[in-house]
Amino acid sequence: MPPRPRLSQAAVEQRRQDVLHYVAEHGETRIADLAARFDVSLMTMHRDLDDLAARHLLQKVRGRAVAFPALTMETATRFREGTHLAAKTAMCAAAVERITPGSTLLIDDSTTLFPLAGMLAGIDRLTVVTNSVGLAQHLGAVPGVVVTLLGGHYHSEFNSCTGPDVTRTLTRIHADLTLMSATAVLKGRLFHPLREYAEVKEAMLAAAGRAVLLADHSKFGKAATYAYGTAARYQEAITDTATPAAETEAFRALGVAVTTVGTD
Structure with missing residues (x-):
């Protein structure tokens, strides 16, 4: 039998993400079963799992791959950054059309917004205010973008800042546009598993002249511990075509315009 063709690094990474999602869904799985x-x-x-374990995305324990607790999986930047990337990129491409030269943008620490950084080149005189260290690093290489990083209590797990220093600074800022995502959305209500991050989102909404929510289909139909209002606080929501119709209709019932994007 001829040897299999060597996969590209992108294809290997995609397989590893698929393995990660399978383990997360099942809690733990025998390594031999994963190979099959x-x-x-x-x-x-074993190489795939060693790589994922080195990135602290799962654990290898005595012939088994074991998922981290659900809270960590839902919120940790290292897990979220590689998930649903096609949908995130398509949503960010739609969001760029809402950004005008000379604007001040507020962007939260959602990895959904990370692809946006590479799309801002060519929009003159932008100021971006964010609590995300990762996003600030991405934006630092974009010419013409002035970045203000909201400092406060730093969470290494999420590579971002929260706390009273962040929310207090936001009371002194007015943004033309706020772009945010949500960890969980259920029938128009928004949720986050961590209170301090819900508070940052509320403060950003209060500082915005206009707010747009970007959330792919995986965020819908679920709740988390802390509710922070409804989608009615946004003027528009951008999602992908896989989002259930009942969820998008709940947004429209609240008076929120909904834009759906394909991921091809």
Whole structure:
């Protein structure tokens, strides 16, 4: 039998993300079963799991791959950054059309907004205010963009800042446009598992002249511990075509314009 063609690094990373999602969904899985499911050798699966474990995305324990607790999986930047990337990119491309030269933007720490950084080149005199260290680093290489990082209590797990220093600074800022995502959305209500992040989102909404929510289909139909209002606080929501119709209709019932994007 001829050897299999060597996969590109992108294809290997996609397989590893698929493995990660499978383990997260099942809690824990035998490594041999994962190798059979993804049709790779046991050695290859061990390499995949070693890579994911080195990034603290899962654990390898005595022949098994074990997921981290749900809260960590839902909120940790290292997990979220590689998920649903096509949908995130398409939503950010739609959001760029709402940004005008000379604007001040407020952007939260949602990895949904990370692809936006590479799309802002060519829009003159932009100021971006964010609590995300990761996004600030991405934006630092974009010419013409002035970045203000909201400092406060730093969370290494999420590579961003929260706390009274962040929310107090936001009371002194007026933004033309706020772009945010949500961890969980249920029938028009917005949720986050961590109180301090919900408070930052509320403060950003209060500082915005206009607010747009970007959330892919995976965010809908679920709730978390802390509610922070409804989608009615946004003028528009951008999502992908896989979002259930009942959820988008709940937004429209609240008077929120909904834009859906394809991910091809």
